[in-house]
Amino acid sequence: MTDTKNDGAAWIRRFHPSPAADARLMCFPHAGGSASFFFPVSKGLAPRVEVLATQYPGRQDRRAEPNVPDMGQLADRAAESLLPWTDKPYALFGHSMGATLAYEVARRLQDAGRPARALFVSGRRAPHRNRDDGLHLLSDEEIVADIGALDGTGDQVFGDAELMGLLLPAIRSDYRAAETYRYAPGPVLTSPVHALTGFSDARVDVGELHHWKEHTEAGFELTVFSGGHFYLVERHEEILELVRARLFEGAVT
Template sequence: MSPSPADTLWCRRFDPAPEAAHRLVCFPHAGGSASYYLPVATALSPSVDVVAVQYPGRQDRRSEPLIDDIGTLADQVHEVLRGWDDRPLTFFGHSMGALVAFEVARRSEAEGSGPLRLFASGRRAPSRHRDENVHLRDDDGVIAEIKSMSGTDDRLLGDEELIRMILPALRGDYRAVETYRCAPGATVDCPVTALVGDIDPKTSIDEARDWEKHTTADFDLQVFPGGHFYLNSRSADVLKVLDGHFSARTEPHDT
């Protein structure tokens, strides 16, 4: 297929797999970018076509206005993904990305389509709310937060110029996450797999397990050793879970 210019802004294919029967759409964490999923694309190609979403306000989209509302972001991603539905989609979102993926899935299903499965990583269930205010902190407070999550290269955090470049996106993403409120009783019809690190300070195992309340289909919980960015060190295990999902579907339209 030939994506439109808007698609290539939002959707990045680092290792295209045009003959693959399935497509995995990956949603980044707060402050994250599409390039975080480059290793996933490399590992799964050519059996799975991996598309990573690039939010506005970061990297080559740095000059674009930030979207600091999960619903608005989901609306725009949903519109773009209409151009990528020539094969079955599976969603994978980490942290903030899990919420965006959930809301995009809801929008897709409302129109009669939707992903085969939603993988919600490193994020408590949409109905599990904590009062958090990282987006209201000063710059040092935001930097301290991301350092505590061990999801950003310390060399980057030591570069004042780079910090100033990523802080607006970080703050906007934290505002989006911390002001998000799930619609009462909101569910998706696709199966959900929740993935969580066993010492994640942002998501307890019980909070991850409550994703079961947000699907009318099957639910699975996968717990890994590690914290909020457990998948940095357990990537092989996560890829094994994804491989199991895709290998179980020998026909493109199996559900």
């Protein structure tokens, strides 16, 4: 473990610092997303649960840094930054690309002797079922159109058209990291896995989420909400309730 939590400060945002929290939730945004996406989650869970939102390079206050279009590199650097924060019970939550990244970080922290209490994966195929849809090879216009078609919430999540232009390099880099990711077999997690998805998600069929059970020996649960790929924007309160319950009410079977 590193000597100070300040070493990984660039990667972590604590919107509501809660030193007396009973547990921590480490959050990983979708492709093109930023730590601020989880501000409402942090506010809703504080002070009992302290949220650590991961800030990827190449966006917001890290815009001057180069993007990292490789899932393994992202996981290595995020895990190194988060390891000092595993001194109390913690869980990980990732949406879309962030779900794959959360899983890979969970593997690394488990290998370091600090397994998570739970892993929450949202709107994403299981690691061994990943596929390359070629989104990172689309033109800028095609990427914008693809995002705008995501259940009508693209504007809520990514902002207006002008800001989208500034985000495109990060989005393309994240798409590349997500689509070129290749699962490497290894020990399964000793943490339960809770999979969440929107029933009408155009990115992934509900049935695909069941395959996450192959990556844990500690129990699996699938929860389906109404909505599409960004269902969690509208189902915010229900998701917070689920996270609280699973963090403090025991394991699933």
